[in-house]
Amino acid sequence: MAIPFPQIDPNAFVIPGVNLPIRWYALAYIAGLVAGWQVVMALMKRPALWGGVAPMPPKLVEDLLTAVILGVVLGGRLGFVLFYQPGWYLAHPLDILKVWEGGMAFHGGFVGVVVAGLWFCRRHHLPAWQIADAFALVAPIGLLLGRVANFIKPELWGRPTDLPWGVIFPVPDAQLCHGIAGQIDGFCARHPSQLYEAGLEGLLLGAILWTLMAMGALRRPGLLLGVFLAGYGVARALVELVRQPDAQFASDANPLGYALQIGQGGLTMGQILSLPMIALGVWFVVRALRRGRV
Secondary structure, X not given: OOEEOOOOOOEEEEEOOOOEEEEHHHHHHHHHHHHHHHHHHHHHOOHHHHOOOOOOOHHHHXXXXXXXXXXXXXXXXXXXXXXXXXXXXXXXXXXXXXXXXXXXXXXXXXXXXXXXXXXXXXXXXXXXXXXXXXXXXXXXXXXXXXXXXXXXXXXXXXXXXXXXXXXXXXXXXXXXXXXXXXXXOOXXXXXXXXXXXXXXXXXXXXXXXXXXXXXXXXXXXXXHHHHHHHHHHHHHHHHOOOEOOOHHHOOOOOOOOOOEEEOOEEEOXXXXXXXXXXXXXXXXXXXXXXXXOO
8 A cells, every 4th residue: 555656767867978967856946947037027017916016127037036046056055054964064064065965955045035035126126025925926836846856856755654645765764664554675655745745835835826916915015925934834834744854853862853852742843944934924914914905
């Protein structure tokens, strides 16, 4: 009662001549950024959605994309270093530059985008709340593609499960797999938590945001940003309940790798970082509703 992990090559293709592999993960980042760029361009060409005046001219969107790319890459990498493995990188600082070995954190990338966006808005005298709403609309596209790429790699798998849709990832763990019915060659079935996140953070959250946009939400600056923050935070916190916690926090006394252990349970790093996002998102929603339409 389990699904064998499909044998998908993590390399989408290899550039001939130089033998350079192009991974699905990299293509997911590129596709998400390009799709977001095109969607924001289209939004800026429809001033009626914004109450009569779009917050920025379409010609500036390409420059904004450059700032966002830097924010995603630098913020995502530094977030992983600071939140997940500070001890290792303090001892091996040159490894921070080895982004090709993996190690990106969504919450760090989010902070990087915020910093880049605020800098860009201040430089070009743009309304930051409305630009943030445009970011919120396109973010689920990148999240959907990125989580599917996590599944293909594979990484960020879930905890062992006996549910019939459990996937047998190539991850041996005799201790955690004890008693799990679905096993193949010592590998046990696990929650496909990457696909749970793709569905919640990408498809469902995206559908909610675009439905609100169609109902005139862009005329309430900050509303879509708040819904995105709260929605992502709730989705991430829920999936963390079945996602395998980060190994660097695990120990004999804390085998499930809680970043904050409370009795026999605790909170993962993903949940800890998501809680302030939820609170901030709710505050943004209340603020936007109180201010009314533009």
